[in-house]
Amino acid sequence: MKWYKLLSIIAIACCTACTPAEPNNGENNNENGNNTGNTDTPNSPVIDTTRLVGADLSQWLAYRNDQAEWYCKGEAIDNLPSFFALNGYQTARLRLFVNPDRNSTACQDIEYVIESAQALKQAGLDICLDLHYSDTWADPGKQYKPTEWESLDAVTLANQVYQYTHETLLALKAENITPTLIQIGNEITAGILWNTGRVSVWEDSYNTPQQWSNFIMLLNNAAKACREVCPNAKVIIHIDRGGDAATSLRFYEKVSSIDYDVIGLSYYPYWHGSLTQLSSTINQLTTKFPNKEIMIMETGFGYNEWSDDSASAQYGNYPSTPEGQKKMLNNLVETLKKYNHVTGLFYWFPEETKIDWRSSYRIDLNRGLFDKESGEVLPAFYTLPEFSK
Numbered sequence: 001m002k003w004y005k006l007l008s009i010i011a012i013a014c015c016t017a018c019t020p021a022e023p024n025n026g027e028n029n030n031e032n033g034n035n036t037g038n039t040d041t042p043n044s045p046v047i048d049t050t051r052l053v054g055a056d057l058s059q060w061l062a063y064r065n066d067q068a069e070w071y072c073k074g075e076a077i078d079n080l081p082s083f084f085a086l087n088g089y090q091t092a093r094l095r096l097f098v099n100p101d102r103n104s105t106a107c108q109d110i111e112y113v114i115e116s117a118q119a120l121k122q123a124g125l126d127i128c129l130d131l132h133y134s135d136t137w138a139d140p141g142k143q144y145k146p147t148e149w150e151s152l153d154a155v156t157l158a159n160q161v162y163q164y165t166h167e168t169l170l171a172l173k174a175e176n177i178t179p180t181l182i183q184i185g186n187e188i189t190a191g192i193l194w195n196t197g198r199v200s201v202w203e204d205s206y207n208t209p210q211q212w213s214n215f216i217m218l219l220n221n222a223a224k225a226c227r228e229v230c231p232n233a234k235v236i237i238h239i240d241r242g243g244d245a246a247t248s249l250r251f252y253e254k255v256s257s258i259d260y261d262v263i264g265l266s267y268y269p270y271w272h273g274s275l276t277q278l279s280s281t282i283n284q285l286t287t288k289f290p291n292k293e294i295m296i297m298e299t300g301f302g303y304n305e306w307s308d309d310s311a312s313a314q315y316g317n318y319p320s321t322p323e324g325q326k327k328m329l330n331n332l333v334e335t336l337k338k339y340n341h342v343t344g345l346f347y348w349f350p351e352e353t354k355i356d357w358r359s360s361y362r363i364d365l366n367r368g369l370f371d372k373e374s375g376e377v378l379p380a381f382y383t384l385p386e387f388s389k
Contacts, residue, residue, distance in 0.1 A: 047293055047341060051388045054091035054128060054346035055084055056298065061116040062107055062361035069354045069375040077377075080351060081123035088385025092120040093128040093297070093346055095186065096168065098146035099135050103360050106136045110171055117177045128181035128346070129172070130238075130297075131165065131222070139187045140240050143194045154196050158217045161193075165225035173229065181344075182233050183297070184222035187240040187266055189251060191215045201250035212254060223259045234261040238297050242267030243277035245284045252289060262344070263289065266298040269318070269328065275335045286341045295344030296336065300367045301328045303378055307366035325367070326380040333387045345387045 060080050070077040077083045081092070096113050100106045108116075117127050132138040135146045149160055165184070172179065185192045191199035191206070197215040200206040219237070226235050237255055241247045242265040252263060263285055267278050282294060301307075301318065303325040318328040329347075336342045352368025354375035355361075366372060369381040 047291070048343060049340045050343065051337075052090045052126075052344045053088060053385050053388045054093055054344060055089050055350045055384075056093040056095070056130070056346055056348045057081070057084070057116070057120065057351055058093070058095045058108055058130075059105075059349060059361060059363065060351040061112065061119070063351055063353065063355055063359075066355060066359040066361055068351075068359075070351070070370055070377070071375045072377050074376070079123065081120045081125060084350075085124040087382065088388065089125065090388065091126040091128050091181065091344075091346075092117075093130055093181075094120075095130040095132055097132050097135055098164065099148065101136075104136075105361060105363050107361060110168060114172065114175050114177065117172070118175065121177060126180040127177060128183065128236075129169075129179040130183045130186055131168070132186045133161065133164075133192050133222075138185070138192070140189045143185075143188070143190065143192050143198065145193050145196070149193070152196075154214045154217065157193060157196055158214075158221045161218050162221035162225050165222050166229055169225065169229035178230055179233050181236055181262070182226045182230060183236045183238050183264060184219055184226065184260070185238065187238060187298075189239040189241055189247065192218060199254075201247055201254060216255065216257065219255065219258050227259060234293070236260065236262040236264040236295065236297065238264030238266070240266040240298075241272065242281060242296065243269075243273030245277075245281040248281050249284055249288060252285065252292075256289075260292075262293045262295050264295050264297040266348075267296050267332070268298070268300055270301075275331060278332075279335060279338075282336075282339055282342060286339065290341075292341070293343045294339070294341050295346070296332075296342070297344070297346050298348040299329075299332060299345070300348045300365075301325045301380075302365070302367040303371070303380070304366050306364075320366075322371075322378050322380070325378065326383055329380050329383040330386075333383060336387060345384060347384055350381070 070080055094113050094116055095108050097106055097108055100109050102109060120127060134144050136144060149157060152160055191197045197218045198206045199211050199215045223235050226233060237260050239251055285294060302320040303322045304320060307320045318324040336345060349365065350369035352363065352365060352372060353370035354372060369378050370376065371378060
């Protein structure tokens with residue numbers, strides 16, 4: 001669904017929404033009373049220590065539409081969202097691209113997200129919206145501008161981020177979909193919307209006052225739109241460095257002026273190190289930013305010899321088997337439950353399963369929570385919900 005097709009939806013939603021203020025072009029405006037510093041103040045929010053378990057289910061609808069198969073004890077699972085909800089998962093994370101190729105693995109445009117979110121909500125799951133601000137995959141190694149935004153200067157681009165975020169959330173609300181969590185960017189350790197918003201916390205060509213000013217301006221406008229349209233949603237700033245305390249601290253110090261609620265981390269042991277390293281990162285972030293929640297927005301581990309996780313055996317003797325996958329997640333859950341500030345744990349792409357090899361939506365990682373050959377649910381599926389108990 002192109003944006004011009006959403007105008008009628010947005011017009012209806014605007015009747016009930018607050019009149020948007022002028023976009024923030026980089027100024028640090030804290031008149032709303034939200035505490036954006038890195039130390040406690042008398043107005044600091046009380047940390048919500050309720051723990052939630054989530055799953056990034058962005059691909060499930062495309063998989064279902066291409067006749068993917070999921071099984072539990074040999075019986076077909078007809079309603080995958082309900083299967084997750086009935087087994088202790090509370091929130092579904094959905095990525096959103098600006099104008100993606102719908103016939104690709106990165107197929108999640110606004111129309112797709114609305115259809116998926118409606119089914120997920122009907123099953124009883126809350127929604128975490130993961131805004132990529134790109135037409136395709138965004139992560140620390142690539143944060144490409146949407147094609148239609150490529151020629152915009154920094155200020156115009158920031159205004160576009162505000163408008164896009166605002167209109168996206170209004171479109172969702174018009175369909176009775178109000179996210180409880182909103183990520184303003186996906187694994188943005190190196191910034192967003194390259195090269196305008198590209199940054200580095202280490203000494204290189206992107207660690208300059210101008211680059212950080214651009215990046216902060218973009219995030220300010222994204223957060224502002226979230227607060228206006230979904231004031232009760234928690235805003236997340238998400239990076240990939242779960243096992244890298246030094247980079248994490250430097251990054252979140254740089255963005256301390258942004259109005260957000262949750263420090264979001266990715267933690268994959270084969271990329272980010274041991275649970276000891278993760279614990280060190282959490283300890284240091286909690287000490288430095290005591291008024292922020294911490295959530296693991298992505299984790300995963302392989303269950304067969306074709307996964308790319310074998311190097312992680314050195315971090316805890318976790319073989320790439322169903323038993324090794326379960327052991328890793330069990331140890332992760334036990335570690336995270338020690339910290340009151342850690343309030344969320346999400347598994348990435350658990351819906352990977354049996355599907356025709358010719359499907360344009362197929363992603364081969366061998367680390368889902370269903371066996372890719374048989375479609376049978378794996379033991380690790382039942383481990384994650386222990387985090388919320």
